[in-house]
Amino acid sequence: MSVWLPTAPCTPRRCAPPPPPGAAAGRTRAALRLAAGLLAVLAGVALSPLAVPLRPAGRHVLVRLWCRTVLRAFGLRVRVIGTPPPGPHLVVANHISWLDVPLVAAVLPGRTVAKREVRHWPVLGPLAALGGTLFLDRDRLRTLPALVRDMARALAAGSRVVVFPEGSTWCGRAQGRFRPAAFQAALDAGAPVQPVRITYRPLGPAAFVGDDPLTASLWRIATARRLTAEVRLLAPVSAGRHPDRRALARAAQAAVAGRTPVAPHTAVDSDSANHPFPSVHQCRNSSPAPASSAATPA
Secondary structure, eight states, X not given: OOXXXXXXXXXXXXXXXXXXXXXXXXXXXXXXXXXHHHHHHHHHHHHGXXXXXXXXXXXXXXXXXHHHHHHHHTTOEEEEXXXXXXXXXXXXXXXXXXXXXXXXXXTSOOEEEEEGGGGGSTTHHHHXXXXXXXXXXXXXXXXXXXXXXXXXXXXXXXXXXXXXTTOSOOOSSSOOOOOSTTXXXXXXXXXXXXXXXXXXXXXXXTOOOTTOOHHHHHHHHHHBSSOEEEEEEXXXXXXXXXXXXXXXXXXXXXXXXXXXXOOBTTOOSOOOSOOOOOOXXXXXXXXXXXXXXXXXXX
């Protein structure tokens, strides 16, 4: 593991403990959810060649439908606050779970930045490549400028680019620092940044942190009762109003963390005012989290 990779202090034992008795779904229901979720994933893979000849707008409709189907099959309830803005945006969100990727794609489908290892995952790797995923070799820092150029070209061509700039998953009680490299693409392309705040309730089941194996995470999500994800689309941040990528990254992070009075972008759901993102982290373990994050440290 490279020393420059970001890490979170979260561990499955501390941040995603087993639910108390009576707070989890029954084993039969959990097994049915798990089977339905996996079937939904495989159905998307099998039907993905049909989306190749479609225009981007048509593919985005299918991606949104598929991701919503997968999330619902796993028992996740999704609540969206805000309306997706038109035009190309650099979408940046906090990172809690592998669920974040289909969750954002269900609302803001685009070209996602992911670690290079995802390309070689069975089933999902070829699907990610087919969907235009931008891959980064996190063990080779010198590849980062090329990735930023690819992101800028995608934005300039009218695509939406999605990145999780913390570079590692956190459990949701706090968030990591937004790495500034990806924000250079927004500056180069003159594209605005769309901050997105993701929250899960209850907090623990969705967290995919530390050395958490995917099988354990899948079962924890399937057994969770009333697991709800909220996707809050905040007001876009203009890249031109910030002198460099570091300032732009700080502004986007402050918006996602709820430290600035940024209202949702054209809210369409009845909801209370923009509440702050929880900032008190319960973890004290400093173990690295190389296995669980699907995002890059860009």
